[in-house]
Amino acid sequence: MNEPTVHIVDDDVSFLNATSRLLVASGYSVKTFRSASDFLAQNVAETPGCVVADLQMPGLNGLELQTALGRTPNPMPLLFLTGQGDIASTVRAMRGGAEDFLEKRAPREQLLDAVRRALVRDGQERAVRSRQRELQRRLGKLSAREREVLVHVLQGRLNKQIAGDLGISERTVKLHRTAMTTKLGVRSVAALTRLAHEAGVSTTDGDTFPNGQ
Amino acid sequence: MSWVTVIWSMIAAASLTLAAAHLPVWARNREALPSLFLALMALATAVYAFCEMAVLRAQTPEEFAAVVRWAHIPIWLVVVALVGFVRTYLKAGRWWLAWSVVGLRTLSLLLNFTTGVNLNYSAITGLAGLPFLGETVPVPIGTPNPWMVIGNLSALALVAFVADASVTAWRRGNRSAAVTVGASATFFALAGAIQTMLVFWDVVRMPITISLFFLGLIVAIAYELGREVLRASRLVQELHESDQRMALAADAANLGIWVRDLARDELWASVRLRAMFGFTQTEALDPERLLERIHADDRDTVRQLLVGAPATNTEYDAEFRVTLPGNGVRWIAARGRVDVDERHRPTRSRGACSDVTARKQAELETLQLRQEIAHAGRVSVMGQLASSLAHEINQPLGAILRNAEAASLVLQEVPADLDEIRAIVDDIIHDDQRAGAVIDKMRALLRRHDIDMSPVLVDELLRDVAALVRPDAAARQIKITLEIAEGLPPVMGDRVHLQQVLLNLVSNGMDAIDAASRKDRRIAVRATRNGADTLEIAVSDNGSGIPQDGLERIFGSFYTTKPTGMGMGLSISRTLIETHGGRLWAENADGGGARLRFTLPIANSALRQPP
Numbered sequence: 001m002n003e004p005t006v007h008i009v010d011d012d013v014s015f016l017n018a019t020s021r022l023l024v025a026s027g028y029s030v031k032t033f034r035s036a037s038d039f040l041a042q043n044v045a046e047t048p049g050c051v052v053a054d055l056q057m058p059g060l061n062g063l064e065l066q067t068a069l070g071r072t073p074n075p076m077p078l079l080f081l082t083g084q085g086d087i088a089s090t091v092r093a094m095r096g097g098a099e100d101f102l103e104k105r106a107p108r109e110q111l112l113d114a115v116r117r118a119l120v121r122d123g124q125e126r127a128v129r130s131r132q133r134e135l136q137r138r139l140g141k142l143s144a145r146e147r148e149v150l151v152h153v154l155q156g157r158l159n160k161q162i163a164g165d166l167g168i169s170e171r172t173v174k175l176h177r178t179a180m181t182t183k184l185g186v187r188s189v190a191a192l193t194r195l196a197h198e199a200g201v202s203t204t205d206g207d208t209f210p211n212g213q
Numbered sequence: 214m215s216w217v218t219v220i221w222s223m224i225a226a227a228s229l230t231l232a233a234a235h236l237p238v239w240a241r242n243r244e245a246l247p248s249l250f251l252a253l254m255a256l257a258t259a260v261y262a263f264c265e266m267a268v269l270r271a272q273t274p275e276e277f278a279a280v281v282r283w284a285h286i287p288i289w290l291v292v293v294a295l296v297g298f299v300r301t302y303l304k305a306g307r308w309w310l311a312w313s314v315v316g317l318r319t320l321s322l323l324l325n326f327t328t329g330v331n332l333n334y335s336a337i338t339g340l341a342g343l344p345f346l347g348e349t350v351p352v353p354i355g356t357p358n359p360w361m362v363i364g365n366l367s368a369l370a371l372v373a374f375v376a377d378a379s380v381t382a383w384r385r386g387n388r389s390a391a392v393t394v395g396a397s398a399t400f401f402a403l404a405g406a407i408q409t410m411l412v413f414w415d416v417v418r419m420p421i422t423i424s425l426f427f428l429g430l431i432v433a434i435a436y437e438l439g440r441e442v443l444r445a446s447r448l449v450q451e452l453h454e455s456d457q458r459m460a461l462a463a464d465a466a467n468l469g470i471w472v473r474d475l476a477r478d479e480l481w482a483s484v485r486l487r488a489m490f491g492f493t494q495t496e497a498l499d500p501e502r503l504l505e506r507i508h509a510d511d512r513d514t515v516r517q518l519l520v521g522a523p524a525t526n527t528e529y530d531a532e533f534r535v536t537l538p539g540n541g542v543r544w545i546a547a548r549g550r551v552d553v554d555e556r557h558r559p560t561r562s563r564g565a566c567s568d569v570t571a572r573k574q575a576e577l578e579t580l581q582l583r584q585e586i587a588h589a590g591r592v593s594v595m596g597q598l599a600s601s602l603a604h605e606i607n608q609p610l611g612a613i614l615r616n617a618e619a620a621s622l623v624l625q626e627v628p629a630d631l632d633e634i635r636a637i638v639d640d641i642i643h644d645d646q647r648a649g650a651v652i653d654k655m656r657a658l659l660r661r662h663d664i665d666m667s668p669v670l671v672d673e674l675l676r677d678v679a680a681l682v683r684p685d686a687a688a689r690q691i692k693i694t695l696e697i698a699e700g701l702p703p704v705m706g707d708r709v710h711l712q713q714v715l716l717n718l719v720s721n722g723m724d725a726i727d728a729a730s731r732k733d734r735r736i737a738v739r740a741t742r743n744g745a746d747t748l749e750i751a752v753s754d755n756g757s758g759i760p761q762d763g764l765e766r767i768f769g770s771f772y773t774t775k776p777t778g779m780g781m782g783l784s785i786s787r788t789l790i791e792t793h794g795g796r797l798w799a800e801n802a803d804g805g806g807a808r809l810r811f812t813l814p815i816a817n818s819a820l821r822q823p824p
Contacts, residue, residue, distance in 0.1 A: 012608045014644050018615035021637065025622035056604055058687040081611075082604070104611030108618045 004119045005049035007076070009033045009065065011057045015104065019052065019081075019111075026112055036060035040068055044076070048126055050099065050118035055082040066096045074129065077118040081106075135199035141183045149176040153189065154196050216346040221266035224428050228259035231435050250298035251438060255431050257290035262424040269350045269420055274337035277353055278330035285325040285332055291427055292318045292371060295398060298434065299378045303387065303394060306378030314374050317367030321360075329358035333413040343418060350420045357414055368406030375399050390437060397433030401426040463565065472563040473500065486566055489545060491537040508534035508542065518549075519562075532569065544573035583788060584664065587710060590785035594716045595659060605651045605684050609644035616641050654681060657709060664792060668703035668816035669711060671740045671748065678715040679738070682723075691723050692735040701740055701748055704813040706793045711813075714786040714797075718752040718809045721782065725756025725807060728774075747795070747812045755806040764799050786811075 006028045010016040013034070020030045029049075033039040036053065037060050051069065055062035062080055069075050077099035090101050099121060100114040142150065145166075152162040159177070163170040186192045232255035239249040264284035271277035296311050325332035337355035344350075379395020382388075405426040411417040460483070463470050469486025473479070480498045487494060490506045500519060507515050511533035518529050530548040537543065549564030595602070620637045623630055654677070675695050686693050704711075715738070722736045736754045743749035759767060766772055768787045783797075790797040790811045797811040 012612070014640060014647070015608055015612040015615070018612040018619065018637075018640065018644075021619035021633075022615045022622070025619045056684070056688040061688070061690070104607045105614050108614075 003029050003048075004122065005029045005031055005044075005047055006115055006119075007031050007033065007039060007044065007049060007051045009036055009039045009051060009053040009057070010081070011035060011054065011059075015054070022108065022111075023115065028115065036062070036065035036068070039065070046074065048076075048119075048122055050077045050079060050115060050122055052079045052081060052115065054104075055080045063092055063096065066098065070096070074126065077121050077125070079114050079118050132199065135195060138184050138195075139199055139201070142180060146176050146180045146183070149173060150180055150192075150196065150201070153177065153180075154193060154201065215348050217266065217269050217348060217350065220346075221262050221269070221424065224424050225259040225262035225266075227428060228255040228262065228431060231255040231431055232259065235435070235438065247298055247302040247438060250294045250301065251431065251434050253294040254291050254298065254427070254434070257287040257294065258424060258427040258431055261287035261291065261427060265421060265424045269345075271340065271351050274340055274353065274355070277340060277351060278334060278337050281333060282325055282331035285322055288423075289318050289322045291430075292367065295371065295402070295430070296374065299375055299394065299398065302437075303378050303382040303390060305381035305385070306374050310370060310374040310377060314367055314370045317363055317370055321364040321367055324358075324360040324363060328360045330355075332358055332364050333361050333409075334358050341418075343420065345420050352418050352420065361413055365406060365410055368402060368409070372399055372402050372406065375402060389440075393433060393437040393440075397430060401430040401433075467567055469566040470563070471566070472561060474561050475559050476561075489543065489566055489568055490535055491539075506535050506537070508536050510534070515547075532573075543568055544570045580664075583792070586785055587713065587789060590717065590782060591709075591713045592659060594713060594720060594782065595655065602651065602655055602681075602684070604688070606648050609648040609651075612644045613641050613648075616644070664707050664710065666705055666707055666793075669706045669708050670703050671701045671750070672697050674708065674711055675715070675738055675740060675750075678712055678719065681712075681716060682719050686719075686723060686736070689723055689727060690734055691726055693719070694735065694737045696737060696739040698741045701742060703816040704748060704793075705816045706813055707789075710789045711793070714789050714811070715750070715752070717782040717786050721809070722752055722754030722756065722807070725754050725758075727756075729755075729757040731755060743812055747814055749810055749812050751808055751810040753802050753806060753808040755802075755804065758801040758805055759799055759807045761801075764801075767799060768797070783809075 006023050008016055008019050008023070008030060010019070011034060016032050016034070020032050023030045036057060039051070053062050053065055060068070066078050069078060078097070079099045080101045081104050082101070094101060099118040102110055102114060148166060149162060152165060157165070159170050159173045163173045166173070181187065181192065184192065184195060186195055232252045235248040235255070236252040239245045239252065261284060264280055264287065267280045268277060268284065271280060293315055296314050299306050300311060321332055329335040330337055334353065335356045335358045337353045339354045340351040341354055342349040343352045375395060375398040379391045379399070382391035382395065405423045408423065409421065412419060412421055463483065464485060467485070469489045470483040471486050472481045478499070480500055480503070482498055484494055487496070487498070490503055492498060504512055504516055504519075515531055515533050518531055528548070528550045530546065532544060532546045535543050535545050545566050546569045547564055547566045549562055551559045551562045554560050616637045620634055623633050623637070675697060679693055679695055683693060719736055719738065726734045726736070733755065736752065739751045739753070741749055768783050787797045790813070794814045795812040797809070799807060799809050802808045
């Protein structure tokens with residue numbers, strides 16, 4: 001895994017350099033961008049890290065950057081800095097999932113804490129997202145009939161009942177269950193249940209599987 | 214005593230009296246030449262009266278001849294003085310006739326001393342006795358001098374000259390003088406001429422009594438001049454009346470009046486003027502003492518006017534302060550004019566002053582009020598910009614903080630990276646200056662500020678304003694463009710107030726764009742030359758424009774469409790632009806949106822004095 005990088009986006013070169021210096025001196029790996037579009041032009045999806053952005057910028061502003069970032073497959077946590085925060089934009093930023101909202105002149109500890117938290121969250125989210133992707137990949141291997149059987153199993157029904165519901169023989173149900181556990185790499189019903197839950201498979205509607213990307 | 218002695222002495226005495234009365238008139242006023250001529254005629258008549266009396270008392274032909282000869286000298290003087298009088302008093306009479314009279318008379322005088330025993334006789338052989346006024350007077354017996362004809366000619370020329378001059382004067386409308394002078398002079402000259410001709414050509418035997426005719430002549434002329442004096446005295450009275458009326462009017466209008474005689478350097482001032490400057494009615498005044506009372510700040514300006522105006526022969530007006538003893542300060546408005554003589558030399562200056570303290574105070578209060586409103590307007594504009602200005606300042610301050618924090622971390626490393634520290638310190642200094650500049654700009658705008666006109670570069674003005682509003686505009690996603698024509702001259706104006714107007718217009722434009730919620734959001738500020746003496750600045754937005762009936766109403770006080778607006782911005786802006794001698798108006802742009810335009814006088818045209 002790459003080293004996490006702090007991406008700083010600010011139109012004010014002076015502030016950009018100063019913040020970069022502080023974070024480098026604090027031991028972070030840092031990349032700087034003069035504008036939100038410069039930043040988005042870099043393909044940073046696979047880079048772990050976080051974004052520290054000025055809220056008020058000419059061109060694409062902070063909130064628009066947030067929206068654009070949200071559409072990427074692997075959004076980094078976003079930390080807003082502002083010269084002068086007004087309530088309306090703060091609320092919008094936080095509602096949009098901003099990691100934090102700091103004044104430009106916030107104490108160093110607050111900034112470093114926020115960066116640290118953002119990187120931790122990024123690591124966690126990245127882990128969760130990669131696990132989910134793995135599970136999705138495995139669920140994707142199941143045939144349609146196997147998925148139907150899976151839903152019924154998760155609903156706690158017996159093989160006989162499942163066979164009755166689906167109009168197939170109990171033996172065929174057993175075969176599907178074996179293929180299913182093999183494909184998903186689980187051994188017990190308990191493990192299967194946990195995996196399905198983690199992957200977000202619904203137990204109420206046979207057709208709703210989480211969208212595999 | 215004999216009648217002859219009494220009458221001729223009285224003629225002489227009367228003539229001398231008239232001379233004594235009129236000579237001083239001329240002595241006081243050298244331009245009163247008619248009085249001089251009358252006095253000369255009267256003197257000559259007195260002398261002639263004595264000669265004539267001597268003739269009437271002559272015992273021998275020789276004595277008779279000698280006295281007659283000498284009598285021609287006063288006759289010459291009477292004739293010449295009469296010609297002079299007619300010319301100067303009636304201002305008429307042909308010059309060639311005048312010179313003919315004088316020439317013939319002078320020739321007669323020469324002939325009088327060179328031919329015969331006098332002009333009238335070649336020889337007198339004896340004297341006959343003739344009863345006259347109860348005594349016997351001598352009448353000569355002899356041969357007439359043929360040259361006497363020259364004397365007669367001169368008398369006729371005199372009659373012609375006077376008659377001609379009188380007709381001219383009559384035609385010009387100077388009728389009473391023409392009658393009095395013309396008729397009497399013609400009559401008495403003709404009478405004298407006829408008598409001498411009859412007597413000396415031996416047609417009639419009688420004593421010569423020309424002095425009587427002369428006396429009649431000078432009495433008639435003296436009467437005419439006397440009427441002139443009467444008229445003058447009536448004029449004096451009328452003048453006095455008019456003076457009184459003037460004084461009354463001046464008092465009613467609170468005007469103080471002064472007259473300064475430039476030749477004698479004397480100053481006369483009316484009672485009210487003295488009061489205005491804090492002088493008593495009797496104190497002696499001179500220009501320097503008046504100047505001393507003028508406020509030290511205004512004194513030099515007024516002194517220059519007083520000195521300069523006579524030199525340039527101009528009218529002038531001025532407003533200045535007067536410091537009264539007791540420390541009161543009054544504002545005085547003065548208007549003055551310089552009178553010149555016919556050679557355009559300044560003779561006197563005169564003028565009127567009025568106390569305009571009340572008006573000045575009201576003007577000052579209005580100005581103060583206007584400045585307070587302008588200040589309030591500026592504070593309100595600044596309020597709207599406050600968040601973006603805070604951003605402007607927090608940006609460098611934040612950078613300073615981060616740099617300092619970074620530096621303290623770098624210093625903890627061993628060995629510390631001194632090059633990095635140096636770079637950091639340089640950046641800190643740069644950012645501090647940046648923050649300082651923003652604060653200076655703000656302070657300049659927020660300061661209470663007197664209107665101070667000086668040449669302002671439009672380019673700089675617009676860029677300063679753009680720098681102030683750009684952060685706010687950027688946050689609101691509004692693009693601001695400047696279009697400044699090449700080679701614009703500076704305008705005459707107050708930088709802070711012009712900034713305020715532009716800030717107000719741009720800030721209004723941004724609000725209009727917000728209200729219209731368009732995608733393409735822009736404001737254009739254009740500066741162009743607009744004629745010889747003005748240029749124009751236009752602020753266009755692409756908001757939703759102004760309703761047609763609102764184009765003028767938006768400049769009214771307390772007119773606003775914004776929930777938080779004070780409704781004073783445009784009203785103040787218009788006042789400020791008008792104070793600059795420009796015009797501010799609104800219109801809707803063709804492509805939608807509003808355009809606010811104003812004109813400003815360019816600097817050198819504003820400096821030019823009004824003609």
